[in-house]
Amino acid sequence: MIVGVPKEIKTREYRVGMVPAGVRALTMAGHTVLVETNAGVGSGIPDSEYQRVGAQIINSADEVWKRAEMIVKVKEPIAPEYERMQPGQIVYTYFHLAGVDPELTKTLIKKKVTAVAYETLQLDDGSLPLLKPMSEVAGKMAIQVGAACLEKAHGGKGILLGGVPGVRRGRVAVIGGGVVGLCAAKVAVGMGAEVTILDVNLERLTYLDDVFLGRAQTLASDTESIARTVRESDLVVGAVLIPGGKAPKLVSRELIGEMEPGSVVVDVAVDQGGCIETCKPTTHDNPTFTVSDVVHYCVANMPGAVPQTSTFALTNTTRPYSRKIADLGLVEAVKSDRALQRAINTYNGHITYEAVAKDMGYDYVPLMDALSGKK
Known part of the structure; x- marks a missing residue:
């Protein structure tokens, strides 16, 4: 051939x-x-x-x-x-x-x-063995780029994810507990952030709870738990996957409007249409845009940067x-x-x-x- x-x-x-x-x-x-x-x-x-x-x-x-x-x-x-x-x-x-x-x-x-x-x-x-390695890269990168976007110079609220003694740590919500979500949570926990992982699969949540030994909170994903967690978060990572199909819109435009100004969302699901309603594909040349004073990072080929x-x-x-x-x-x-x-x-x-x-x-x-x- x-x-x-x-x-x-x-x-x-x-x-x-x-x-x-x-x-x-x-x-x-x-x-x-x-x-x-x-x-x-x-x-x-x-x-x-x-x-x-x-x-x-x-x-x-x-x-x-x-x-x-x-x-x-x-x-x-x-x-x-x-x-x-x-x-x-x-x-x-x-x-x-x-x-x-x-x-x-x-x-x-x-x-x-x-x-x-x-x-x-x-x-x-x-x-999904051919998706897994790039999901691992994108999940880890999501926290790196999200942390950078939270800097005031990049439009963020000026929060350091790991905090310092006497000052609160950054709050990170990871929507989806698959490979992307696991890798994002690993990096966020490693940086010292307060991390919440949401997923609909209770067996997966049990596994994640065991992996993180209490260093990350796990929540059953539903409309109320997503809304509450997103509102309170400084950084939201969309990590939802339906193989071959469009990602469900789990974070509405209205909910984005309820986040604090300078918060950040990173939608790793953008390749499949995104799980955040305000998401649209961006490039490494112009990676971010702002909706309701919330910074959106939606680069469709994140692993291409490394x-x-x-x-x-x-x-x-x-x-x-x-x-x-x-x-x-x-x-x-x-x-x-x-x-x-x-x-x-x-x-x-x-x-x-x-x-x-x-x-x-x-x-x-x-x-x-x-x-x-x-x-």
């Missing part, structure tokens, strides 16, 4: 879809890997490292897309890349289709592109599946791997992931029906 690794073009996106170890695994198995010039430089990987393990360095993104049977990326294709996608091509990356430009879905369907989405590859135990950590963490998990697709071909690969089946969001002009179809108003076609040609 010919595998292409283009340079990411989203604003300040420095990650890359494949590192030299992944290239070596593919070339040693007889596959061809095309890497766009300087694709890895932002992650500290020069072209020479890719050449050393057998990659072909290609000067043009257009050529990489044109020649590759499978494209391996980090972020979803954006408008300049829509025309580069080839009919029947496999694109293996984060898509978050329910939360991005609907034109991307239309293009995938029109060109019959197979969208293999990192965020919906799900093991039988319900875990690419050396993020790229290697991500590719450690994505590599085995790209190798499986290349070795077996897409059809045999998904037939042999139920987790990979769940990653297929579009195939042969159909939406094959139910949550995406529902949220975007398309007919849902089960993958196996699409593969067999029944639809």
Whole structure:
């Protein structure tokens, strides 16, 4: 198989879809890997490292897309890349289709592109192994950027999360106790903040209570507990996930208006539409905006700011599946791997992931029906 690794073009996106170890695994198995010039430089990987393990360095993104049977990326294709996608091509990356430009879905369907989405590859135990490493990064970053936004110079109320003796500590609410929420809470607790984690899963709350040994409060998430906690918090982190689907709006515009001026919200769920009603995607160039005197940080590719950590963490998990697709071909690969089946969001002009179809108003076609040609 010919595998292409283009340079990411989203604003300040420095990650890359494949590192030299992944290239070596593919070339040693007889596959061809095309890497766009300087694709890895932002992650500290020069072209020479890719050449050393057998990659072909290609000067043009257009050529990489044109020649590759499978494209391996980090972020979803954006408008300049829509025309580069080839009919029947496999694109293996984060898509978050329910939360991005609907034109991307239309293009995938029109060109019959197979969208293999990192965020919906799900093991039988319900875990999301390709989402986890970036969730860990984003969760930890949420507290870093939130703490900075709380500084007066950045529009915040001027609160130090850890406080000092004789002065109250900052109050942090983490809505969602999954991987993002756990990692955010770890950093916030480590900084000395007063931390409250809200989740609907009581078993998860029991686990978190054991992890933090009383250093973080856990609350069953409902309308009242969210409202009370958000009002009292200096920093609110949105960490809610519905695999493949839009995030529920758990913090209303009205509730944002009841927070103290200079408070901060960081919506990590922005890739899936956000769980805070006032959220809208921002970039690393212009990361924040203010609504009702509350600072909002809603960067849709937060881990792109720490690419050396993020790229290697991500590719450690994505590599085995790209190798499986290349070795077996897409059809045999998904037939042999139920987790990979769940990653297929579009195939042969159909939406094959139910949550995406529902949220975007398309007919849902089960993958196996699409593969067999029944639809």
